[in-house]
Each structure stands twice: as C-alpha cells, then as structure tokens.
C-alpha cells in the first residue's frame with residue numbers, strides 16, 4: 001500500500017483529505033507543522049508528500065529544500081490558495097512535482113496523486129533533472145469560482161437544476177451562459193437524455209420553424225430529406241435556446257404555442273408529435289426592455305422566465321480570475337501540446353487590472369494565444385495583446401474618493417457595479433460597510 005505524508009495545519013480539512021485518501025487505498029500520516037513533518041520523515045519512508053504551502057512554522061518550500069539536500073526522490077505536491085499560484089510555480093521550478101489550488105475537487109486530488117506516483121515508479125526524480133511537467137489537474141469543463149458572485153451562481157444552479165422550471169439565463173457575452181445551461185442539465189434528472197443547444201441568433205427567420213419543428217421531405221423547395229427538429233431531438237432532455245431575444249415575432253408565437261401544447265408538427269406532416277422538454281434560454285439583451293418596446297412578447301417572456309439566473313461578468317469575479325486563468329492554461333497546454341506552468345507576476349497584475357469586456361471567452365482566447373507564443377515555461381507580458389495593458393480597468397478604489405464633488409458618483413457607481421450589494425460596494429470603495437451606510441445616508445441614497 002502506497003504511503004502518503006499529508007502536511008496540513010487545518011485539522012478538519014486534513015482529516016477530510018486523509019479519509020478521502022484512505023478510502024482510495026493509500027496509507028496516510030498527517031503532520032500539522034513543518035517540525036512534525038520532519039520528525040515523521042525521519043521515521044518513515046513515504047511515496048508522496050502532499051503539503052500545504054503555508055504552515056504555522058514555515059512553508060512547503062522549506063520542506064522542498066530539505067528534501068533536496070537529502071537527495072530525496074519522493075515527489076512533493078503543494079496545496080495552495082489561488083493567490084499563491086505564482087509561488088507554487090516558483091516551487092515547481094525548485095523541484096516540486098505539482099501544485100493543486102484550493103478548493104479542489106476529489107478527482108483532481110486523485111489525478112495528481114496518480115500522476116506523481118506514476119512518475120515515481122517509472123522515473124524517480126533526481127535533484128538535477130527535476131523539470132516537472134505540469135499535468136492537467138482539472139477533470140471537467142466547469143470551474144466553480146470562489147468569489148461571492150460565483151458562490152451564489154452555483155447555489156442557484158443547484159437549486160433549480162433538479163426541478164422542471166424554465167430558466168432564463170442572462171449575462172454579458174462570453175460570461176458562460178451556455179456552460180451554466182449545460183450544468184443545469186447535467187445536474188437535473190434529465191442528465192442521461194439529450195442536451196440540444198440552439199443559437200437563435202444564427203437561424204434565418206424563414207427556416208426557423210423547420211429548424212425547431214422539423215420537416216417532411218418535399219414539403220418545400222430544398223426539403224430533400226425528412227428533418228428532425230430541435231424540439232424532437234431534445235425530447236426527454238433539455239432544449240437550450242441561446243440568444244432567444246433574436247427570434248422574430250412570428251417565431252416567438254410558434255415557440256409559445258409549442259411550449260403551451262407540448263406538441264410540435266413538422267412542416268408538411270399531418271401528425272403532431274408529443275414532446276417532453278425542459279427549456280432553458282439565454283440572452284445578453286435586456287428582454288424586459290424588448291417587451292416594453294413591443295419587440296418581444298410578454299407572454300413568452302413570462303413563460304421563459306419562471307426562474308432567472310444572472311451570470312456575473314468577469315470584472316465582478318476578481319477573486320476567480322487566477323483560477324480561471326489556470327484552468328484555461330491547462331486547457332491550452334493540452335490543445336497545443338505545451339507544458340507551460342504559469343504566468344509571470346506582471347502578467348497576473350495586468351490580468352487583474354484589465355476590464356475583460358469579452359469575459360471568460362476573451363480570457364480563454366488571450367491565454368490560448370499566449371500559450372502558443374510562449375517559448376519558455378512561464379507566460380510573460382510580451383505574449384499578451386497590447387489592449388490588455390493600454391486600457392487599464394478604472395478602479396473606483398483609488399482615484400479621488402476623498403474629494404466631495406465626486407464622492408456621491410463613486411458610491412453610485414460602486415453600488416451599480418456591485419448590483420446593490422453593500423458589502424461588495426464597500427470593498428470596491430475600500431471603506432467599511434458602516435462608512436458606506438453613513439455616506440449613503442449623507443447623500444440620501446437609500
């Protein structure tokens with residue numbers, strides 16, 4: 001049985017991790033401090049060391065140095081917080097086998113352990129040839145963020161997924177609306193049934209009904225075969241209509257009818273087909289505004305919007321940025337067959353200061369391009385497109401908050417940016433919540 005030394009000062013977390021590892025047939029000793037770990041290492045031989053980066057009496061890097069001095073071949077995996085990823089990257093250069101960022105999921109832990117033990121069995125690490133390869137540690141395609149905005153998003157997904165409620169997902173372009181829709185499907189009772197995603201913005205209105213409901217061969221010029229429509233294809237599962245605001249008025253009527261009757265009739269057919277679908281829609285437009293203007297039917301709007309979820313913009317998920325960057329880097333490494341291990345400090349600062357108007361899609365593209373352009377194992381500023389550092393994010397925290405003239409505007413701006421969340425707005429303004437309340441009272445902003 002392989003033996004792991006787990007070094008973690010958080011007692012309940014280490015207990016949980018130990019139990020998990022033991023359930024997977026590893027023998028685990030726990031050290032709560034660096035001293036504790038050193039004593040255990042004197043007494044026992046371990047196949048793998050899994051250590052927190054920060055320990056009460058030192059850090060994982062010190063342990064790395066000690067092991068190196070002893071010419072140890074035991075792979076070391078560091079557990080880090082997201083803000084410490086660049087330190088972990090430095091540690092890997094000094095010989096750590098891998099790092100894993102908290103919070104991590106069980107599959108990631110297993111994958112890292114397997115990778116490390118595999119390398120130990122096949123090719124013991126030596127102190128001179130310790131150029132570790134960063135392995136993909138993320139198993140699925142959904143990263144659950146750690147920011148407050150991401151946490152409430154995850155909570156909403158969990159809440160609504162197991163129901164049959166129609167969900168309207170809103171949010172800027174590239175925030176991950178389709179990924180959220182897929183996730184709702186995967187967490188629903190319909191997860192073994194089809195998930196059919198349709199981009200309504202890409203369907204010309206003349207052929208929309210044939211796309212949605214299908215057609216019979218010969219029913220119109222160009223109908224050379226029978227075609228199954230999206231409703232029928234999604235039968236039993238989930239139909240996801242993206243950019244739903246782009247549907248023509250006529251298509252909206254057809255959609256509403258299909259949703260009310262739960263039956264569709266392919267063009268040219270005389271028989272109706274019963275369909276059982278769960279509907280999820282998404283839009284980056286203000287649909288209520290479209291309802292007001294009369295371009296979107298109010299009855300359809302209410303039908304689609306039994307529950308709505310707003311996917312936060314990347315600029316409002318600052319705490320998640322490094323986590324997503326790391327995820328996209330792993331993905332790009334795999335796609336481009338590279339093994340870049342991280343970003344320079346300067347690049348991370350540029351990422352934090354940029355506004356990301358294209359959200360996660362833009363971040364993913366920037367990282368893929370940079371991965372392609374980077375010849376070394378760390379992404380530097382030179383691999384980034386210049387718009388990232390020529391247009392820094394306006395920071396409401398700095399500037400002239402103390403000057404009375406614009407104080408009120410800054411507060412309004414921060415409240416708006418934080419979706420009226422006072423705690424978050426206070427954070428943006430770098431003042432306490434109490435000060436924010438006082439100032440709101442002063443400026444009559446209640």
Ligand SMILES: Nc1ncnc2c1ncn2[C@@H]1O[C@H](COP(=O)(O)OP(=O)(O)OP(=O)(O)O)[C@@H](O)[C@H]1O
Nearest residue numbers: 141142143172173174175176177178179284360361
């Ligand atoms: N939670 C997530 N974890 C990992 N990757 C994500 C996540 N959310 C989004 N992405 C990635 O970000 C990119 C944009 O996501 P998606 O296409 O779902 O955005 P969208 O809001 O539907 O965009 P649009 O409004 O343009 O249709 C995709 O590459 C997707 O894989």
